[in-house]
Amino acid sequence: CGSSGSSGGSAPAAGASVDPSTVSGSVTYWDTSDAKAEAPTYQAVIADFEKKYPNIKVNYVNVPFGDAQNKVKNAFSTGSGAPDVIRSEIAWTPELAADHYLLPLDGTSALVSADDFLPNPVAATKYDGKTYAVPQVTDTMALFYNKKMFAAAGIATPPKSIDELKTDSAQIKQKLGKTGFYLRGDDPYWSLSFLYGEGGDLVDANSKTVTVDNAAGVKAFSTIKDLVDSGAAKTSVTDGWANMMSDFQSGNVAMMINGPWSLATINSGGGEFTDKSNLGIAVVPAGSVTQAAPQGGQSYAIYAGSKNTAASQVFVQYMASPEAQAKIFQGTGALPTRKSVWAEPAIADTDEAKFFKDAIDKAHQRPWIPEGGTLFDPLKTEYTAMLSGKESPQTAAKNTGDAYRKNLGWK
Numbered sequence: 001c002g003s004s005g006s007s008g009g010s011a012p013a014a015g016a017s018v019d020p021s022t023v024s025g026s027v028t029y030w031d032t033s034d035a036k037a038e039a040p041t042y043q044a045v046i047a048d049f050e051k052k053y054p055n056i057k058v059n060y061v062n063v064p065f066g067d068a069q070n071k072v073k074n075a076f077s078t079g080s081g082a083p084d085v086i087r088s089e090i091a092w093t094p095e096l097a098a099d100h101y102l103l104p105l106d107g108t109s110a111l112v113s114a115d116d117f118l119p120n121p122v123a124a125t126k127y128d129g130k131t132y133a134v135p136q137v138t139d140t141m142a143l144f145y146n147k148k149m150f151a152a153a154g155i156a157t158p159p160k161s162i163d164e165l166k167t168d169s170a171q172i173k174q175k176l177g178k179t180g181f182y183l184r185g186d187d188p189y190w191s192l193s194f195l196y197g198e199g200g201d202l203v204d205a206n207s208k209t210v211t212v213d214n215a216a217g218v219k220a221f222s223t224i225k226d227l228v229d230s231g232a233a234k235t236s237v238t239d240g241w242a243n244m245m246s247d248f249q250s251g252n253v254a255m256m257i258n259g260p261w262s263l264a265t266i267n268s269g270g271g272e273f274t275d276k277s278n279l280g281i282a283v284v285p286a287g288s289v290t291q292a293a294p295q296g297g298q299s300y301a302i303y304a305g306s307k308n309t310a311a312s313q314v315f316v317q318y319m320a321s322p323e324a325q326a327k328i329f330q331g332t333g334a335l336p337t338r339k340s341v342w343a344e345p346a347i348a349d350t351d352e353a354k355f356f357k358d359a360i361d362k363a364h365q366r367p368w369i370p371e372g373g374t375l376f377d378p379l380k381t382e383y384t385a386m387l388s389g390k391e392s393p394q395t396a397a398k399n400t401g402d403a404y405r406k407n408l409g410w411k
């Protein structure tokens, strides 16, 4: 576990605020944003920070998202080479907080105008009644579609249900010779909107019950597999992100489910979306019970063992400020977490904000518990086995449920 405080004169008492103009030092920040499409924007915002606070030096490190959580846990557990501030994926925060790796931020200068943050991102910063992170960006998933391909196939509106998605895919296949939908097969986060659409969920944290293999879960797994078996969707259990983005941007598929974090790549990727007005964004298609998409997002968190907590607090305060959030949105399309930023006309009037504001308020809440992030590894094993044809949907759901019961000790 990380130490509770930090040595060195600059460390304010836990829970104390600091006067930014008196702070000097350095901050090592680990950023997991996409190195090509997003990181330049974050680095530009950091440059603005260093201009405003010339006595604070930021050591920026870009850490690829895929293996970042392990790197963070290893660094925090040994303390050697540990960053002062991390970009904490929202499911990491309760896990890292439970391990005492994060500084509680209530009452510190890192967390200002706390009531300006949207409630859903705030919920994911709390653990055991304390605040361990400051919201950066928030997201949920949506149906991204190619308007030109839909028009060429004679389809007027995006599908609102999975049944409609199958019908539209058949029409796209018949009229354009293309596959309708890309189903990401190597990351089970892309299964959640189907699970929620059947009225299911991975677990019920309140009753500590595993639900992924109940009737709704089995139905969801079957629905996903049927999309591929019926030819409505194509998938790959490796390199899913690259294959999905390449197929969508080149017009090999007309639809994908994705999040606003993909906009930076789409908007700079040319192809079918050189003309940005060709990108359509709609709610994810509903299952047989309801329509819902998961909440995701990223926050700033400070290492409990940091030797630069004052400088880290000033850094987080700036990076989470309305000014910085607006720049991050303009540069990447990633969604703000402050109400005041959503209200700015330059942001509120964009097509993306108009769509996503409603969608993120309705995002399906996940259990923000230390075990939350650990649910994805067993799910990935079974999700990919099913999509590879090695297991039936029933077996995949059951094996996932059994793994959860073993790992969590829940019923």
Ligand SMILES: C[C@H]1O[C@H](O[C@H]2[C@H](O)[C@@H](O)[C@@H](O[C@H]3[C@H](O)[C@@H](O)[C@@H](O[C@H]4[C@H](O)[C@@H](O)[C@@H](O)O[C@@H]4CO)O[C@@H]3CO)O[C@@H]2CO)[C@H](O)[C@H](O)[C@@H]1N[C@H]1C[C@@H](CO)[C@H](O)[C@@H](O)[C@@H]1O
Residues within 6 Å of the ligand: 032, 033, 034, 038, 065, 066, 067, 068, 069, 070, 071, 089, 090, 091, 092, 139, 187, 189, 259, 261, 295, 296, 297, 298, 372, 373, 374, 376, 377
């Ligand atoms: C397996 C992982 O399961 C979960 O992660 C879920 C996550 O909980 C979901 O919320 C969802 O995250 C959204 C995310 O909210 C959304 O913002 C976006 O992020 C964008 C950025 O926006 C974009 O800027 C850029 O950075 O790129 C980001 C990524 O695109 O999209 C994400 C969805 O991709 O989905 C995650 C799973 O992907 C665990 O939390 C672990 O991460 C776990 N990985 C560890 C597991 C260790 C072994 O235990 C292994 O040894 C370790 O090495 C692995 O690290």
